[in-house]
Amino acid sequence: MANRKQPATKKKKTPACEVQAVMSTAVACCRTTASAAEAARLMWTNDCGIVPVVDAEGRLKGVITDRDICIAALMGGKTLAAMPVGEVMSHDIATVQADADLAEVHARMRERRVRRIPVVDAEDRPVGIVSLNDLSLAAAGVRGTEGRARQQEVASTLARVSAHWVPAAATEGALGAATPARA
Numbered sequence: 001m002a003n004r005k006q007p008a009t010k011k012k013k014t015p016a017c018e019v020q021a022v023m024s025t026a027v028a029c030c031r032t033t034a035s036a037a038e039a040a041r042l043m044w045t046n047d048c049g050i051v052p053v054v055d056a057e058g059r060l061k062g063v064i065t066d067r068d069i070c071i072a073a074l075m076g077g078k079t080l081a082a083m084p085v086g087e088v089m090s091h092d093i094a095t096v097q098a099d100a101d102l103a104e105v106h107a108r109m110r111e112r113r114v115r116r117i118p119v120v121d122a123e124d125r126p127v128g129i130v131s132l133n134d135l136s137l138a139a140a141g142v143r144g145t146e147g148r149a150r151q152q153e154v155a156s157t158l159a160r161v162s163a164h165w166v167p168a169a170a171t172e173g174a175l176g177a178a179t180p181a182r183a
Helices: 036-046 066-075 102-112 133-141 144-162
Strands: 051-053 060-065 116-120 126-131
Touching: 036 051, 036 066, 051 116, 051 133, 060 066, 060 102, 060 133, 102 116, 102 133, 126 133, 133 144
Parallel strands: none
Antiparallel strands: 051 060, 116 126
């Protein structure tokens, strides 16, 4: 019997390697006109640190994080109840779709130095959030070589996201040397 070479097949992406397998689907959203106090209340009630900000059609316009609220409270000169989310939120955000590969999420987190990314549908409506915590828990549940590779990727993403930085306004470090700005 002759050895027949089997035709090459493309390696298909398994559902376990997609964002939808690890993302959180319970997403509390708010509008740009909501107050920072309302956004903080949503975070407290839903045990989260990020709230997608949507327009009247439910399309993603930005996000507000617990950190955004804290900095606004310190620097804003207003109470959180008098501070619209639209003044505090981040507008330039990375997003992914539910069928995106986990490697894409890691790359975007490292590039943007963020721990959480909104998951949107084809019309930019939030359908979930994928966090570094979600990726860590998913990697911990995988055994063998693939598990070690995923765990290493999570560690690499965490290291990049957590790297210390000094705002661009600070031009000199503690020892008088120039300090790099955040990428």
